[in-house]
Amino acid sequence: MTATGLRGGLATLFAIPPEHRLDDVDRDSAKQILGCDDDTLSALLDHGLPASGDRGAEHFDSRDLFNLALYSGTGTTVPEQAFAYSLRWMRSSTDDLLAPRASRLELRVACAADRCGPAPTSMLALPRPDRCGGAVSDLTVEPADDGAGRTGHPDGGGDHVVRAASGLAVTATVHTTGEQSRLRSPELRAIAAEFAAMELRWVKLPAALQDDVELIKTHGVASCASASRYLAQLCAAAGIPAVTRIGWVVGMLDLVHAWVEVEDADGATKVIDPIFALFSATVRGTNPLLRDPAVALRTNRLIPTGLQVGRPVAEHRCAGEPSAARTTTKILPAPTRHRESP
Numbered sequence: 001m002t003a004t005g006l007r008g009g010l011a012t013l014f015a016i017p018p019e020h021r022l023d024d025v026d027r028d029s030a031k032q033i034l035g036c037d038d039d040t041l042s043a044l045l046d047h048g049l050p051a052s053g054d055r056g057a058e059h060f061d062s063r064d065l066f067n068l069a070l071y072s073g074t075g076t077t078v079p080e081q082a083f084a085y086s087l088r089w090m091r092s093s094t095d096d097l098l099a100p101r102a103s104r105l106e107l108r109v110a111c112a113a114d115r116c117g118p119a120p121t122s123m124l125a126l127p128r129p130d131r132c133g134g135a136v137s138d139l140t141v142e143p144a145d146d147g148a149g150r151t152g153h154p155d156g157g158g159d160h161v162v163r164a165a166s167g168l169a170v171t172a173t174v175h176t177t178g179e180q181s182r183l184r185s186p187e188l189r190a191i192a193a194e195f196a197a198m199e200l201r202w203v204k205l206p207a208a209l210q211d212d213v214e215l216i217k218t219h220g221v222a223s224c225a226s227a228s229r230y231l232a233q234l235c236a237a238a239g240i241p242a243v244t245r246i247g248w249v250v251g252m253l254d255l256v257h258a259w260v261e262v263e264d265a266d267g268a269t270k271v272i273d274p275i276f277a278l279f280s281a282t283v284r285g286t287n288p289l290l291r292d293p294a295v296a297l298r299t300n301r302l303i304p305t306g307l308q309v310g311r312p313v314a315e316h317r318c319a320g321e322p323s324a325a326r327t328t329t330k331i332l333p334a335p336t337r338h339r340e341s342p
């Protein structure tokens, strides 16, 4: 079963282009990701699974293996199971997707080098649920002082915080509520329906290709960033004000998500989430509102930043240049208590 599914998946695999390949996975790890035996792996190689190295000692790109497993339809591979697990919230009732929610958000960025270079700066995006009816409480930034004599909290309403330090942490309680509305503009509804009919495939892509709208048109594959850019472009071409937005999703760790905010004919700003619609089709029993192109659904799990696609949510610089950084994102349900007044 697994072998048949993987062979079928290989036929539609978008192979990571040569100039972006990592070939970071050996045969043993490849078998684990694909959930297959040695003979099946060899058969996949015979049928064109990209690899480098000598026969029997090949190396593979981890993104190819992830994407192949995810769309193999076996239901048993690690990527499929991880996906289904992190998307299980999509089966929630509409009430549960819209109800007020409080979450503890913890963001960290730190220099990845053994020894951080001179003149370090670290940056983190701030949660901005206030952009859509939510609020932030208990915001802390560590270090509180940026070392240059400026102190205290990031300026209220700012989109990010910067410190002259090798690392930075932001913690906050984030209050969100969902919203469901119908799309009023016929042009907007037509664009949303056209996009849904493209039946794009979300895939893991190298960072350099994540914003690449051309891959949508030529290969039908998208990241949440490129899908959002494309959708915003379609809106702009039709004269509908639209911007991309990046942020986090409660329950989906370490994923920086992207969606589109459009201004509808009634003047209201509405969220269209092109990738959640695709995802929801991959999990059984998901709430149908998530993939109704006539509905703008902003779930209470969406935590926006003030930033658009293409901007980093975390960055570290030292010795005068951008430097590799370790970033972590933790979002957990906040301890239950009455919401504090602002």
Ligand SMILES: [Zn+2]
Pocket: 111, 112, 113, 115, 116, 117, 120, 166, 316, 317, 318, 323
């Ligand atoms: Zn550093």
